[in-house]
Amino acid sequence: MLDMVLGLPEQMAEAAARSRGVKLGRPVKRGPVMVAGMGGSAIGADLARGLFWDEVPVSITTLRDYRAPAALDRSGLFVAVSYSGNTEETVTAFRDAVRARSRVVCITSGGTLAAQAARHGIPVVPVPGGLPPRAAVGHLFVSLLVTLERLGFCRSYDRDLAEAVGLAAERRAAWHRRAARLAGRLLDRLPLVYSTSRLLDPVADRWRCQLNENAKVMCHTSYLPEHNHNEIVGMGAPGLLAERSVVVGLLDRDTNPRTALRWRHLLAVTRGGYRQALALESEGRFRLARLVSLLMLGDLVSCELARLRGVDPLPVNRIDELKRRMARSRRQA
Ligand code: PA5
Numbered sequence: 001m002l003d004m005v006l007g008l009p010e011q012m013a014e015a016a017a018r019s020r021g022v023k024l025g026r027p028v029k030r031g032p033v034m035v036a037g038m039g040g041s042a043i044g045a046d047l048a049r050g051l052f053w054d055e056v057p058v059s060i061t062t063l064r065d066y067r068a069p070a071a072l073d074r075s076g077l078f079v080a081v082s083y084s085g086n087t088e089e090t091v092t093a094f095r096d097a098v099r100a101r102s103r104v105v106c107i108t109s110g111g112t113l114a115a116q117a118a119r120h121g122i123p124v125v126p127v128p129g130g131l132p133p134r135a136a137v138g139h140l141f142v143s144l145l146v147t148l149e150r151l152g153f154c155r156s157y158d159r160d161l162a163e164a165v166g167l168a169a170e171r172r173a174a175w176h177r178r179a180a181r182l183a184g185r186l187l188d189r190l191p192l193v194y195s196t197s198r199l200l201d202p203v204a205d206r207w208r209c210q211l212n213e214n215a216k217v218m219c220h221t222s223y224l225p226e227h228n229h230n231e232i233v234g235m236g237a238p239g240l241l242a243e244r245s246v247v248v249g250l251l252d253r254d255t256n257p258r259t260a261l262r263w264r265h266l267l268a269v270t271r272g273g274y275r276q277a278l279a280l281e282s283e284g285r286f287r288l289a290r291l292v293s294l295l296m297l298g299d300l301v302s303c304e305l306a307r308l309r310g311v312d313p314l315p316v317n318r319i320d321e322l323k324r325r326m327a328r329s330r331r332q333a
Contacts, residue, residue: 001214001306001313004135005299006176008292009168011138015127016161019146022125027152028103031076035144036063036093039319040134041081043209044107044141046202047295048148051287053198056154065089068096077151078102081140083133085111088326098122105151107143109136132314134213137206137295160288167289168296175293179300185278186211186301187308190245191219192274193298194227196255196263199287203294204250210302214313217305220245225259228266235273247277250294254287 035045049060066089080094085108106117109129117124127139195204204221211219236242282290306313
């Protein structure tokens with residue numbers, strides 16, 4: 001897992017080149033984008049929404065469920081993302097979108113989704129198989145980004161990608177050393193990961209998912225300034241949790257100055273509600289590199305925490321077992 005995480009820059013560069021070769025058809029008139037996916041396959045859509053937040057006027061919804069909502073808008077684009085191609089929620093939502101005659105594109109390494117897309121003549125942006133889905137984040141995210149560019153939803157992110165890839169390659173060893181120290185701080189603690197901008201919301205979520213799946217621990221996420229209007233009151237109880245929680249603030253140079261001020265006041269106002277607080281600043285010039293810098297740091301922390309806990313970051317036995325049980329009960333139904 002650690003090698004795969006450290007390979008993120010190469011993976012992103014490869015994904016950019018590969019997804020350009022796919023025939024997608026005519027560009028789509030600007031409408032909303034709905035991306036169906038679960039877990040490691042859904043995060044790419046959240047990352048794109050964070051990236052676009054204050055620069056691309058396209059609304060991106062991530063659909064993490066079986067059915068497309070009533071708000072499914074046929075004037076836009078529906079993207080079904082499943083690394084394995086066999087996730088039942090995603091495949092069901094894909095069928096809904098096909099029935100609704102939406103413009104659909106799939107991103108997958110194969111499975112039922114690829115087979116059904118071929119049957120309906122729907123373009124597939126292929127990603128290489130053989131990885132745990134969460135370790136394919138570079139493939140899944142960049143494939144989506146390039147697809148959105150090629151269909152006319154956003155400008156080219158090539159320049160930004162080049163910076164992100166270069167920065168991650170140059171800084172990965174230092175980020176890894178830092179991650180090992182941070183993991184030490186998080187051992188036997190409950191991480192409370194707080195995002196301070198819409199660019200970093202999906203990064204906080206990615207920290208949670210990676211800590212869950214790689215380090216096999218619980219993690220809580222929250223988002224400023226909203227946090228200051230509810231959760232701030234609850235911090236500190238139950239006391240047992242407060243004693244063991246570490247606040248991890250994700251900060252970006254474009255964090256609204258008022259929100260940055262809130263972050264500092266929040267730590268004072270809730271003293272006693274957490275054991276320790278850490279502030280992590282994104283690195284890089286463009287938004288994409290800044291997003292990648294904290295994402296990769298979080299991935300590395302999850303691997304190092306797994307090491308300290310003596311657990312293997314690769315298997316996700318409970319996810320597999322639940323999928324097996326669900327498949328069995330489908331066959332019986
Ligand atoms: O990390 C994981 O293994 C999960 O979160 C999967 O991504 C999730 O179960 C969905 O599977 P897939 O990505 O194959 O659609």
